[in-house]
Amino acid sequence: MTALITITPREDGQLWTTSLGTSGTYSVGDVARVLGTGQNRLFKFLKARGILRSDRTPRREYLRLGYFRIVRGEYQRADGIVCEYARLPKFILQKETSFAIFVLLSREIMMHWNTTPKTSIHDEAGMRDILVWAGEKPYRLAQIYAEFYKNNKTDFSEYTTIPLWLRSALSEHVDTQSLSVETIQTSDDDQTTKILFATTDDKKIESVIMRHLSGRTTLCVSCQAGCPMACVFCATGKLGLEKNLSAWEILDQVAFAKEVLREEGRELRNIVFMGMGEPFLNYANVSSAIRILTDQKKWDFSSRRVTVSTCGIVPKIREIARDFPQVSLAISLHAPDDETRRAIMPVNHTYPVADLMDSLDEYVQMTNKRVFYEYIMIAGVTDRLELAPMLAELLRGRLAHVNFIPYNPGEGIMGRGHRPSSRLIIEKFQRTLERAGVPSTVRHTMGDDIAAACGQLARKETMSRTLA
Ligand code: SF4
DSSP states (O other), X not given: OEEEEEEEEXXXXXXXXEEEXXXXXXXXXXXXXXHTSOHHHHHHHHHHTTSOOSOOOGGGOEEEOOOEEOOTTOBOOSSSSHHHHTTOOHHHHTOSSOEXXXXXXXXXXXXXXXXXXXXXXXXXXXXXXXXXXXXXXXXXXXXXXXXXXXXXXXXXXXXXXXXXHHHHHHHHHXXXXXXXXXXXXXXXXXXXXXXXXXXXXXXXXXXXXXXXXXXXXXXXXXXXXXXXXXXXXXXXXXXXXXXXXXHHHHHHHHXXXXXXXXXXXXXXXXXXXOSSXXXXXXXXXHHHHXXXXXXXXXXXXXXXXXXXXXXXXXXXXXXXXXXXXXXXXXXXXXXXXXXXXXXXXXXXXXXXXXXXXXXXXXXXXXXXXXXXXXXXEBTTTTOOTTHHHHHHHHHTTSSEEEEEEEOOOTTTTTOTTOOBOOHHHHHHHHHHHHHTTOXXXXXXXXXXXXXXXXXXXXXXXXXXXXXX
16 A cells, blocks of 8 residues: 655654655645655656556556644654665655655554544644645645634535645544534423534533523533532532543534524524533633634634633632633532532532632632622522522622522432422522622523433433434
């Protein structure tokens, strides 16, 4: 089999590969251009090496080639590659710093290389590497991204702004969607759609699309498979941590939801990191995802329409204020005092309420943004009447908005006997806050018939009304 390799000789005499190719059909002329040599010269060279055996003319001769990426700078041992180097003809060796060779590769090496995972389209460094291999100019990346992010094209064969052979190389080696859809369920009122995805390593994660009556749309994304925080009212917390999602896996949830909504003639407006997982325990990937989401040359989401929700990982609150001052912050507070909060949220052992509020004061100082406090109303647990004035005192004078969330019993998440609070109690809490000048709303529960409401995301594959 034939492969195209781009290698760089180092001063110490070792060879360093940058990329090499394995499959895909290209004309000798195309390959000659990549090598920076003449078509006839290359044709003669290939025939002399027995790589081309036909008697066709160079123009009618095609080579089966392609590429895959090797970590930049990784030394390639003599597996048939270095020894070939010594026998290269002068016209290829004349390039001083970087050149390409053809070699015959063993079946074993090919099989190993062919299993190299695809590069995600969101992986800018990986995409640049592919263009380097291809001998394409860096501006091609802007063309590819315009087609993907702006024109919403996920099929590379439709990328008419780039050459045909590059389209086929992208199809073979670049992923525009790494997640596979296991089930899609829509609530009876059609307002909520829950998507169960499988990652390539077969972890299950969920996203929820919400279509509000006002016409707004919101996507709730997951940032981890499972969650280690073990909040007692949360179904995800029961799973423990399975893995941190990559930035690409987070973005692929968005790509899928955008497509679903586009087919309905809607546009995705808000993105909330309130699905499975604690975003601040996967901060590096969450922040790369936010950067790509809000990049003007990519999806160009308004930062103000992105909300990150945390159970209260104090050091990261300061970090997000510095890194993304425009992104909204929601805090899962759920109780105003340490005793109640510790009983339902283990994170409070590490970061008690006073520390949390100190960091939030700094957050407000740095961003001048209102903080959203989530407060789950569980009868007899978080809705005890003595907690209402404590909550009011905690938030009095602070730039705050409270969202009361009626508890979703799910399938006995907290064990038997726990119920949502009555409407009357929630109103009492709201009135107490109002007197302290703290605005609040009661979150309209969406999707509880498909277990897509807050705290219910836990891979329940067998819900009612599963759509194809
Ligand atoms: S509420 Fe959030 S932080 Fe707590 S266990 Fe559930 S997903 Fe994790």
